[in-house]
Amino acid sequence: MLRRLVALALAALLAACATRPVDDVTVHIFSNQPGDERVRAVGDRLEQAGYSHRITYAQTPGGLEVAETVIVHGDGAKAFNRAQELRALLAAPGREIRIAREGYGNHHFTAGNLGLYIHLPAPPPEPKLKVRAHLAGDCGERPVELFLRVDRSYRLKKQRWRDEYTLVDAGSEFGEWRPSGSGYGLTTPEGTDWSLEPPLDADPALRVYFMRGHPEFDGCRLAEPL
Structure with a gap:
């Protein structure tokens, strides 16, 4: 009897782990400055939380001209909930993260994929040495x-x-x-x-x-x- 209870408890634990949102979600990070330390820090935080992620260079298709972070999710309540969880994970004082549904420019995301757009202002040009x-x-x-x-x-x-x-x-x-x-x-x-x-x-x-x-x-x- 004891062995059966232990087996059931272990099976329940494995099932719970298998259904964690981070296990079947890939976060696609797009940024106009993918090598910036702020973008790398976001990737590190996602990795620590167990999310799969990819960082890609892209001018944000939403036409952003100011510093802004946008999470884009697919259709359905489950996708929206995952976007909310991701925003809570990345929230920081003074940082506003907007959530957009389904499409962003010409980018669209299917189930299990979230888009994270980090647009950073262009760095000031280095002055030429006189x-x-x-x-x-x-x-x-x-x-x-x-x-x-x-x-x-x-x-x-x-x-x-x-x-x-x-x-x-x-x-x-x-x-x-x-x-x-x-x-x-x-x-x-x-x-x-x-x-x-x-x-x-x-x-x-x-x-x-x-x-x-x-x-x-x-x-x-x-x-x-x-």
Whole structure:
């Protein structure tokens, strides 16, 4: 008798587990920024709750232009209830999640599938770095250009002659710069310090400097391009 009761209890438990909503629901996440950490966090929450989910890039077919999250479900009360459960799972202070029935743009969902649309505002464009100084010169027949940027980074663009008439790129060095006296102190990515020093008799308006202590171009002369 005891064994029969245990068997019945186990069967009931397995039946209850088999009918959990998360077991036969797939949540399709569509976002215009699928790699955003906010989208990934939603996917992690669904996974922790036991939902199957897929993340796909898509401009939301509803024509959203502002940040909004929409859950789309198929027809029937059961589908609506699952959408409500999903909204409760993802609810957070300050986040409004709208539920739409059956179709969304040209997207439609069958039984066991829910659509979750996460539209995020486009990130602001990164500002282009302005240049504080642009200097150039020939160092042992190796043309170089130095860009001192306003964010205190520098780019040393290197070139070489492939033949008598053709210059080709030879890589770039990036580092940091700082004002130093009447010139500049610079540091390579490897941590080597070097400097730009004006000649003693130079007119400051001409913006002429010598490279001192650079691993490749020590003693080379740089000036503002004409």
